[in-house]
Amino acid sequence: MATQTHYRSLMGPSPGFYKLMAGLIAVIMLGMGAAYYMEHNGHWVTGMTNQIVWGMPHVFAIFLIVAASGALNVASISSVFGRKMYDPLARLSALLAIALLIGGLMVLLLDLGRPDRLIIAMTYYNFKSIFAWNIILYSGFVGIVAVYIWTMMEHKMHVFKKAAGTAAFIWRLMLTTGTGSIFGFLVARQGYDAAIMAPMFIIMSFSFGLAIYILTLMASFNWTDRPLGDAVLLRLKSLLGVFVAAVLYFVIVQHVTNLYATEHHAVERFILVDGGIYTFLFWAGTILVGGLLPLAVVYHPTLGKSRQWIGIACAMVIAGGMATIYVIVIGGQAFPLPIFPDKEIIESSFFDGVVGSYTPSLPEILLGIGGVAVSAAVVAVAAKVLPFLPESLSDEVVDASVS
Amino acid sequence: MSFAGSFRQLVGGLFVGLLLVNVGTVLADDAREHLIGSKAYTEEACVEPTADMRKNHMEYLFHQRDITLREGVRTKQHSLAECVACHVKKDDAGELANINGDGQFCQSCHNFASVSIDCFQCHAAVPREPKHRHKLGTSQMKQYHGDHANKMTPEGVNSSFALWETMGEQQ
Amino acid sequence: MSVEANINQYRRRFLGQAGVATAAVATVPLTSLLASGSAQAKALDEPASSDNRWGMLVDASKCADGCKACVDACNDEHGLEDLGRPETDAQWIRKVTIKDKATGHIDTLPLMCQHCETAPCVDVCPTGASMRRADGIVLVDRHTCIGCRYCMMACPYKARSFVHEVLENQVTHQPRGKGCVESCTLCVHKLDAGDGSTACSEACAAEGHHAIIIGDLKDPNSDISRQLRASPTRQLRADLGLNTGVRYKGL
Numbered sequence: 001m002a003t004q005t006h007y008r009s010l011m012g013p014s015p016g017f018y019k020l021m022a023g024l025i026a027v028i029m030l031g032m033g034a035a036y037y038m039e040h041n042g043h044w045v046t047g048m049t050n051q052i053v054w055g056m057p058h059v060f061a062i063f064l065i066v067a068a069s070g071a072l073n074v075a076s077i078s079s080v081f082g083r084k085m086y087d088p089l090a091r092l093s094a095l096l097a098i099a100l101l102i103g104g105l106m107v108l109l110l111d112l113g114r115p116d117r118l119i120i121a122m123t124y125y126n127f128k129s130i131f132a133w134n135i136i137l138y139s140g141f142v143g144i145v146a147v148y149i150w151t152m153m154e155h156k157m158h159v160f161k162k163a164a165g166t167a168a169f170i171w172r173l174m175l176t177t178g179t180g181s182i183f184g185f186l187v188a189r190q191g192y193d194a195a196i197m198a199p200m201f202i203i204m205s206f207s208f209g210l211a212i213y214i215l216t217l218m219a220s221f222n223w224t225d226r227p228l229g230d231a232v233l234l235r236l237k238s239l240l241g242v243f244v245a246a247v248l249y250f251v252i253v254q255h256v257t258n259l260y261a262t263e264h265h266a267v268e269r270f271i272l273v274d275g276g277i278y279t280f281l282f283w284a285g286t287i288l289v290g291g292l293l294p295l296a297v298v299y300h301p302t303l304g305k306s307r308q309w310i311g312i313a314c315a316m317v318i319a320g321g322m323a324t325i326y327v328i329v330i331g332g333q334a335f336p337l338p339i340f341p342d343k344e345i346i347e348s349s350f351f352d353g354v355v356g357s358y359t360p361s362l363p364e365i366l367l368g369i370g371g372v373a374v375s376a377a378v379v380a381v382a383a384k385v386l387p388f389l390p391e392s393l394s395d396e397v398v399d400a401s402v403s
Numbered sequence: 404m405s406f407a408g409s410f411r412q413l414v415g416g417l418f419v420g421l422l423l424v425n426v427g428t429v430l431a432d433d434a435r436e437h438l439i440g441s442k443a444y445t446e447e448a449c450v451e452p453t454a455d456m457r458k459n460h461m462e463y464l465f466h467q468r469d470i471t472l473r474e475g476v477r478t479k480q481h482s483l484a485e486c487v488a489c490h491v492k493k494d495d496a497g498e499l500a501n502i503n504g505d506g507q508f509c510q511s512c513h514n515f516a517s518v519s520i521d522c523f524q525c526h527a528a529v530p531r532e533p534k535h536r537h538k539l540g541t542s543q544m545k546q547y548h549g550d551h552a553n554k555m556t557p558e559g560v561n562s563s564f565a566l567w568e569t570m571g572e573q574q
Numbered sequence: 575m576s577v578e579a580n581i582n583q584y585r586r587r588f589l590g591q592a593g594v595a596t597a598a599v600a601t602v603p604l605t606s607l608l609a610s611g612s613a614q615a616k617a618l619d620e621p622a623s624s625d626n627r628w629g630m631l632v633d634a635s636k637c638a639d640g641c642k643a644c645v646d647a648c649n650d651e652h653g654l655e656d657l658g659r660p661e662t663d664a665q666w667i668r669k670v671t672i673k674d675k676a677t678g679h680i681d682t683l684p685l686m687c688q689h690c691e692t693a694p695c696v697d698v699c700p701t702g703a704s705m706r707r708a709d710g711i712v713l714v715d716r717h718t719c720i721g722c723r724y725c726m727m728a729c730p731y732k733a734r735s736f737v738h739e740v741l742e743n744q745v746t747h748q749p750r751g752k753g754c755v756e757s758c759t760l761c762v763h764k765l766d767a768g769d770g771s772t773a774c775s776e777a778c779a780a781e782g783h784h785a786i787i788i789g790d791l792k793d794p795n796s797d798i799s800r801q802l803r804a805s806p807t808r809q810l811r812a813d814l815g816l817n818t819g820v821r822y823k824g825l
Contacts, residue, residue: 042752044738049661053723053736113721113736113753116521121720126702131724135700185698187814188730337732339685339810340672346680347671349645349660350732357661472715475622475707477766484746525716525751527744533650 005088005397007153007387016223017384024377031370034363035110043113046364051356052333057111060368063208063325064104064375065138065179066201069172070209072097072145074236076172079148079165085235085398088390089217094149094168095379095388096216097209098142103375105138107368130181137175144168153387176202183328190267191332194258200250204321207243211317214240216379218311220389229395230305237310241298244317248291251324263341270335270355271327278331281323290320330358437511440492450480457512460486464522483522488530501528615768627710628760628819629791630775631798631807634683635824636785637778642669644684644786647777651761653745664735664750666758667774681825684774684786687712687733687758688810689819695725695734704755710791710819711760719754726755730811733757760788760819791819 010017038046048055074093078086109115125132148164151157180201183192214236221228255272258264269275271282297303297313304310334356339345345353383389390397438444449456451463467481479485490508494500503509503523513520616622648654648667657663667686673679689712695704696712703719706712714725714734726734734757737750744750747763761772765788775786789798807821 039753042739043736044659044662049738050664050726050735051661051732053726113723113755114719117718117720120701120718124701124703124718126699128697129700129702129724131698131700131722182724186694186727188694188728188811333727337730339670339731341811341813342675343672343681344675345670346673347682348668348685350665350668350670350685351661352668352670352685352732468717470621472713472717473705473707475616475709475762475766476620477618479618487746521751524740525744525749525754527746527749531653531743531745533653533745535650 006391007088007091007389008391009387010224010384010389014224017380020223020380021377024373024380027373028370028377031367031373032110034366034370035115038363038367039110039115045361047359047361048364049356049358051351052330052358054329054333055111055358056360056364057107057367059322059326059329060371061104061108061111062179062329063322064100064107064371066176066205066325067208067212067321068097068100068104068205069141069176069179070205070207071100071213072168072172073206073209074213075148075152076165076169079152079162080169085232088393088398089232090165091149091152091388092217092220092379092383093213094145094152095382096213096375097172098145098149099375099378099382100209100212101138101141102378103371103373106374107371110367111364130178130185134175134178134182137171137178141168141171141175144171172205173202176205183332186332188337189332189335190264190338191271191328191335193264194254196250196254196257200247200254203243203246203250204324207240207247207317208321210236210240210243211314211321215311215314215318218307220379220383221393224389226389227392227394227397229393229398231395231398232393233307233310234305237298237304237313240314240317241295244291244294244298247324248287248295251286251291267335271331275331275334275355278327278334281327281331285320285323286327288320289316290324294320334358437508438490441508442489442491443508446489450485483526484530487526487528491529499529503528615770616766618766622707622709622711622766624708625792627791628765629689629710629789629798630760630772630820631787631789631801631823632683632820633785633787633823634681636783637681637683638781638783638785639671639680639682641781641783643777643781643783644774645669647773648686648758651745651773652748652759653743653750655741655743657739659738662736662738664737664756666733666735666756683822683825685731685733685810686774686820687760688731688816689758689760691817691819693816694728694730694814698724698728700724707762711762711765712757712819713759713762714755714757716749716751716754716756721753721755723755730814730816 046055072093074086075090075097077083078090109118112121121135125135127133144164145168148161148168151161151164177198180198184195184197186192214233217236218228218233220226255268258268271278273279275282294313294316297309297316300309336345336351336353336355339352435444443449451459456463463481464483464486467478467483470476470478471482486509487502491499491502492507500507501523503520505514509520509523512518645665645667649656652666654664654666667684669682670685671680671682674681689706689710691706691710693704693706693712696706698704700722701718701720703715703717704712704725705715721736723736726732726736734755736755737752740752741750748759750756761769761774764772771788772786775788778784778786787798787801789796791799791802793799801823802821805823807823808825809816809818809821
């Protein structure tokens with residue numbers, strides 16, 4: 001007989017909470033200040049140019065949005081695939097999904113040339129544009145997941161939990177496909193011209209989202225002195241291992257298939273061999289820090305059982321993920337457009353035929369980190385006022401609820 | 404229409420009401436005082452009846468904006484470039500003053516009504532031509548300087564401004 | 575003053591201008607005829623029509639190495655200023671020098687928005703600010719542009735610029751401002767006004783090169799249509815199937 005899981009908001013005076021919030025608000029203020037600075041002066045004060053039009057803010061935003069849909073995984077496993085053990089983890093998972101999406105969208109919005117025209121973005125739609133569809137997918141995601149949380153929290157709504165969870169699951173697949181397609185549609189740029197982009201984004205979302213989920217779970221249980229048993233943690237980290245391996249597999253497939261097509265040889269060479277920072281980030285970031293190292297930790301007989309190391313593995317997945325998105329977003333733009341495939345460009349005032357140069361500026365990075373802080377603040381405040389976190393996930397409690 | 408928009412309309416409406424009362428009473432003697440120094444002062448009327456303009460100029464501008472951009476209609480009656488050309492004034496130094504500058508035509512009421520417009524982030528706030536006109540007497544001159552185009556000099560609008568200014572004095 | 579009187583006043587003014595226009599055409603028949611891409615100019619209140627398609631033909635064999643009259647004319651016409659920041663300064667048209675990989679033959683040519691029929695920038699724009707007029711001119715409606723720069727990502731020709739700073743001293747017929755994307759307008763203000771030519775083509779002709787001609791691709795009798803029929807031309811990145819309005823000859 002399954003016992004009831006007890007959830008509890010963070011009641012009572014908690015100096016830790018206020019310290020955390022003070023820190024987050026400070027970071028958010030810095031991010032806002034950076035955004036104001038960039039908007040006030042115009043984008044020339046950033047590293048972005050007419051060659052590299054999407055910079056660091058997009059790297060953060062896309063990472064957060066991709067991770068948002070992945071953060072919902074844990075909840076999906078519980079409601080859609082009926083795994084009892086994941087039930088008590090589901091609320092936090094849904095909350096994290098919304099929070100990450102809000103953080104990402106905020107960064108995206110504040111990096112627009114005209115953020116003051118938000119109302120236009122929401123009232124004028126070009127339905128041919130995958131970008132416009134993404135705006136709809138994102139707002140729909142927040143709505144559906146909010147309803148899903150309600151079905152989980154409100155006893156009377158429990159009957160709809162599976163339906164809402166399934167809807168959210170399908171929506172999140174569409175959302176990540178949409179995000180991936182933003183790049184897939186850019187046929188003119190060789191770095192993005194790959195059908196594999198959309199499924200690759202889905203699998204990346206699984207991995208990034210789960211890594212952030214595990215870190216959030218460990219941190220929140222630690223700070224609120226709630227017991228978190230090995231059973232849950234080890235299960236989650238094994239799942240992470242599978243996702244990380246899958247991402248590696250997709251990355252390899254992407255590049256190997258590209259190597260079949262002669263027209264893509266140059267861009268492949270750029271990423272894999274002589275692209276400078278992009279080559280470095282690919283091998284050191286995506287492959288090593290984001291792939292091989294966390295895999296080694298997760299499957300290591302002793303390290304794989306240490307909480308500290310599991311946390312480090314998650315952090316590595318996140319760092320590697322940022323590197324991967326950086327290579328895709330910035331590297332894909334830096335590689336010159338083939339306007340004259342059969343000619344060599346020997347002179348141009350507009351940097352035709354040369355690799356675009358980009359150095360992220362401090363305000364861009366502050367804006368990105370501000371977005372991360374917004375996500376964290378949303379989670380913290382929501383968990384403070386609403387019962388998102390289970391009182392305990394000790395092995396005994398988890399065992400009892402599963403059996 | 405957005406909530407903010409309707410709210411502003413409400414405030415704007417109230418304001419226009421006030422202004423009409425004002426104009427009707429206080430400025431009854433010289434309601435055109437604020438036009439002195441602009442070409443408008445030499446003209447009898449605006450492009451629509453004055454009361455209508457006070458209330459609805461934004462609607463005319465928005466409509467004109469859309470038909471010009473989307474359809475390529477280039478009529479002048481509600482063209483923003485024309486508003487600027489007719490309503491712009493010179494400052495104390497004799498230079499054309501930005502029409503959205505403090506105390507200038509487009510700003511005078513907006514300040515009062517707390518309306519802020521972004522049009523002049525892009526649109527020239529004084530008539531301004533490219534440095535070199537490759538062909539004198541081409542259509543742009545006619546387009547932006549109306550009847551005076553045929554008397555245009557390469558210095559551009561300043562001279563055409565001077566032209567109607569003197570015409571104004573003659574009247 | 576009554577509405578009617580107003581309208582009358584306008585009618586008078588308009589007729590006056592129309593008179594001047596006729597006079598202008600009569601007094602400078604040579605330039606206007608040479609420059610004119612299509613015989614009849616559109617009336618001010620007449621919308622652009624899909625019976626026309628404005629296009630450009632660039633003859634690379636006539637384009638002179640080291641000459642950038644077209645670029646200077648464009649910058650001047652649209653008030654594009656050199657702020658000494660080449661990576662962020664707007665460039666609507668640029669000169670590119672290319673060398674054939676097989677033969678070593680060197681060409682120089684102007685490159686700008688190619689005014690595609692199926693323009694990727696129009697497809698991807700979330701708000702519909704990137705648009706194509708009925709007569710084929712691809713424009714950014716900067717009243718609805720939110721500055722997302724997705725069109726710049728999508729453009730195969732790198733034809734667009736983002737305004738990276740606050741601008742001042744814009745020219746009247748070409749409003750431009752921070753935070754929006756812009757590109758070659760095919761001098762739409764000139765075409766609509768009946769000039770039948772663009773600043774770049776006029777400047778090129780003034781230099782005696784005549785490498786750029788403008789005209790109506792749908793008018794079989796236009797100069798451009800006749801030239802396109804007479805000799806082989808190519809579209810840049812023809813493999814993308816965009817049916818560009820700008821064609822290159824002598825490449």
